[in-house]
Amino acid sequence: MKRSIAGVRGQRVAGTGAAALLVALGTVVTAGGTAPVAAAEGRQQATGARLVAQHLMNTYYIPQYRASAPDERPTEYQISLRAAGRAADGRTLPVKKVKVTLDLAVFKGKARVEWENKGYGCTRSGTLMTCELGDIASGALFTPFRLKPGPGAVPGPAGNMNVTVTSANAPTLRHTTRVVMGAPVLTARQDKPLTGVKPGSAMEVRPAFGNKGDTAIEDSFTVVVTTEEATLRRQYSNCRYDKAVAPTKAQCELPGPLPAGAAYETDGPVTAVADRTAMYGKVHYTVLRAHDTLGNTLLPASAPRGTGGPLGLRPVDGSGADFEPSAYWKAEMSGGGLSFSTNQINDVQAIGFTIKGKIGQVVEAQVPYPRNFQEGLLRLKLPQGVSLVPVKLGDHPSELSYCWYVKQGQGLAQCAARPDGSSWLRARIDKRVPGARGSISVTSDPKTDPDQKNNTAPVTVEYLK
Structure with a gap:
């Protein structure tokens, strides 16, 4: 049976004298x-x-x-x-x-x-x-x-x-x-990516790190967990979180030492919940010697803690190729984590925008690139009281694209979908129409993208004084 090391915070003071300067767990004393x-x-x-x-x-x-x-x-x-x-x-x-x-x-x-x-x-x-x-x-x-x-x-x-x-x-x-x-070589386990994750569902990650060097690390450890397109659950009392609700960063203090050749993983999982709109995301962790944190931005002591017991460690085999060192700070840090993709990576989603300006003014608005879109055109229906101002070729920088009216389109327009943000609308706000609302739409294959409702998003008007 694997033994568990209680998740307690180790402490060590470097330097002596009344004027000692300590850089410990991100807190600087001068x-x-x-x-x-x-x-x-x-x-x-x-x-x-x-x-x-x-x-x-x-x-x-x-x-x-x-x-x-x-x-x-x-x-x-x-x-x-x-x-x-x-x-x-x-x-x-x-x-x-x-x-x-x-x-x-x-x-x-x-x-x-x-x-x-x-x-x-x-x-x-x-x-x-x-x-x-x-x-x-x-x-x-x-x-x-x-x-x-x-x-x-x-x-x-x-x-x-x-x-x-x-x-x-x-x-x-x-x-x-x-x-x-002599030097340690701090490693972290590289987990295989997850696919087909359901948005809103939970994923479990067990940070794991080892020492492939020839010298033990006598220090304790700080593990910093960050998320992209996901949030963390506040689980452990020896972890601090950046927010009380739906945090996206955690800092956990785990005990040492870490002998040469040894490796550990956490005895409980770090749980992340995929965002409802997530397509691709990541749960990443960085392992640092607790008293040499390389100037990383750490959470204050006042940050909210987890609601459960402490997170601890248990031994694992860290000799495999999946335990990798960092490219540079081999004796000081390592990093691992879990990349994931959800079951809506084929879900094309239009993104709405707002046209802002004064009555009678010609204004420009950037046309957002749809989520998970490959290439093609966008259909634009302007809000009532707003008309498109055509822009001829040669009248604007060549790297920009402006929306244009569709022939016999009864006021409909088209815009190029540009992932670099170079698609623009030039329009005139002719009159105030309370509640005026248009739309921007993108087409996709219903066979691979069954949710067609979010292929259309609103275009609104904000009237400035």
Whole structure:
């Protein structure tokens, strides 16, 4: 019988000292100063100039040197800084003469710096690297160096790399990154797509992830689930959701560690409900080390939680080809999920639109492209009180198409169906007709598209003053 690991949140603090900068689960803490406080009438309390780090790694893994792959490198060590101080009028205050100093002594005899980012003023003197960034008005994202592992390094914890950020007018930031020789390779299971899903029905996804590297991940995990053309059920107490009703994003905290060679899947399903209008959709999940979330946008602690018990993990075999790493951030994240198509992928649906303008005015309106349509023409019946203004060839850009009257069509018109949004109607609003309503229609084969009612959609008029 498979054992279950309770879905509890692991915690680990990286760095020490009163000025430690932590980037944990998307929450940024800075030294010197507190977050702006909302004042009366929506004004912000002035904080003075200050920097926050949106992304600084807490644990940095260096792959072991292998003669068969001598050019294998760790992922880039990125630093993301943002000016966060506010003036009394709410303006962001620039931070002057920013300098980042990195103590690289931990890499001596283990890895060598083979590139320095001169574009950001990065230079080395002994084991110290300084990057002269100048003034930061909004933010800066850069990689100070690139490393190449050296032979003979002992696998395991190697020590710390200390990072210090100073400036002329903001408090100093300090951060400690733990360096480990050897690297995990975080993978996620790739599920086969579902077809023929009934709109409004439920689908179950079990996020699964493993480690095909040579080093254990001691951290806990953050799993971020997002949906397209579907909504989530609020199921688990250790998951936060972006909305109390019909959420489309969830963030779940799952326990570690994840030894090399191990893999887990959730012991309960994440349930998604296909939208009523869905044709194609996706339930995607991203697995991140909980304290190195790569600057991803995470949900606040105040977000609504699930109504059931905690989501946990159970062991699975992650050695197969269906457990794949990411293309780049192999030691930091992986992603999987479920793509689906519904049983209405052949259901062609017209999309209505509104003509807006003043009485007597000639206006233009974009003609929407029908859902799930291939190619052809649209039939247009204008609302009462509106007449089409023909546009001759050569009187408009060649990449645009304008609707035209059908000969002997008794006021009916046709429009080209253009998926790039280049189909337009030019019309005159001749007079006000309360409740005026036209239509836009598209044809389809009733054999493959039995629902013909939604092949026609309304065209309305909004009279402007």
